[in-house]
Amino acid sequence: MSFHTIVLVKHVPDIEKVRFDVETGRIDRSSAPGEINPFDLNAVEVAVRLKEKLGGMVTALCMGPPQAESSLRDAIARGVDRAVLLTDSRFAGADTLATSYTLASAIRKIGRFNLVVCGEKTVDGDTGQVGPEVAEHLGIPHVAYVCEVREVYDNRLVVVSDMGDKFLVEVMLPALITVTRDVCSPRLPTLRDILRARRSRIEVWDADALSGFIDISRIGLKGSRTNVFRIVIPSEYHRRGVILRGSDSVSKLVEALRMEGLI
Ligand SMILES: Cc1cc2nc3c(=O)[nH]c(=O)nc-3n(C[C@H](O)[C@H](O)[C@H](O)COP(=O)(O)OP(=O)(O)OC[C@H]3O[C@@H](n4cnc5c(N)ncnc54)[C@H](O)[C@@H]3O)c2cc1C
Structure with a gap:
């Protein structure tokens, strides 16, 4: 059996630096450099370890802007064999429903696979919805x-799922899993791997490339069912700290709690 795993990787902005566009309710992705979603490094590692154990190949799939190519090169440096970037202005404005539909359409075009591996969530959208969708x-x-x-074994996969309690689960393949950070430690690519990845080909598909697999009315903003009405950056509150000392500290504390209406 030639085991084919498809790993979904998202190109995310550096979350420490990124700004929000309060007017449009969107992330201003140009405000910060991008990188592979940290949770997706675990997904890549799981896929590559399965290849090393069972043979076969790993394809990485990403929907994002042209700059997302760098995340796919990172995935190649870590052992991915083939990389496909879905990029087109018609994909823009997609919510999780349109994103997952577009990714699923591309998976159909890629063809035969045994397993799809995703990160548990992203550091920007953070919904954890795309994989199951x-x-x-x-x-x-x-x-x-x-x-x-x-x-x-026998076209089945056995995994442990951590939903607060841990469950041993067996599924028939093909299947999809989303993985947590506990699943493994991502490897560090060597300089040789990075140089090899730099020379590797990234396949770039637009919406036309998915023709026959996709319904254009279900992608991008048009295909999205979520409306962002308003985005608010919460104001920061700083705690006031008071240290009470001395023999009357208990009565002072009681008084302070009374003043705050807490007792
Ligand atoms: C109205 C609206 C408009 C939006 N417009 C835009 C926009 O213009 N541009 C934009 O970038 N985002 C946009 N978003 C955000 C976009 O919906 C999410 O970034 C996207 O659906 C992924 O959701 P998430 O980040 O919560 O992923 P999660 O569900 O938390 O991700 C789980 C896993 O799914 C996989 N995954 C998720 N997204 C991708 C991807 N793109 N490619 C490959 N694998 C993936 C990864 O393995 C990831 O670890 C918009 C959202 C809304 C509601």
Whole structure:
């Protein structure tokens, strides 16, 4: 069996530096440099370890702006064999429903696969919805929050899912899993890997490239069912600290709590 894993990687802005466009309710992605979503490094590692154990290949798939190519090169440096970037202004403005639909359409075009691996969530959108939604679009089973991949046998996958309590789950393949950070430690690419990745080909697909697999009315802003009415940056509150000393500190504390209406 040639095991084919598709790993979904998102190119995210450096969350420490990024600004929000309060007018449009969107992230101003030009305000910060981008990188591979940190949770997706675990997804890449799981996919590459399965290849090393079972043979086969790993394809990385990303929907994002042209700059997202750098995240796919990072994935190649870490052992991915093929990389596909979905980029087109018609994909822009997508909510999780339109994003997952577009990714699922591209997976259909990629063709035969055994497993799709996603991160548990992203550091920017942080919904954790895309993985399970992709599985629904493809009509395959999924297991979320996988913290351990046990084995693959007889076209089945055995994993442990951490939903607060841990569950041992067996699914028929093809399936989709989303993985937590506990699942493994991502490897560091060597300089040789980075140089090889720099020379590797990234396949770039626009909406036309998905023709026959996609309904254009279901992608981008047009295909999105979520409306952002307003985005608010919460104001920062600083705690006031008071240290009470002396023999009357208890009565002072009682008085202070009374003043705040807490007792
Ligand atoms: C009205 C609206 C408009 C929006 N417009 C834009 C926009 O113009 N541009 C924009 O970038 N975002 C836009 N967003 C945000 C966009 O919907 C989310 O970034 C996207 O759906 C992914 O959701 P998430 O970050 O919560 O991913 P999660 O569900 O938290 O991600 C889980 C996993 O799914 C996979 N994954 C998620 N997204 C991708 C991806 N793009 N490619 C490959 N794998 C992925 C990864 O493995 C990831 O770890 C918009 C959102 C809304 C509601």
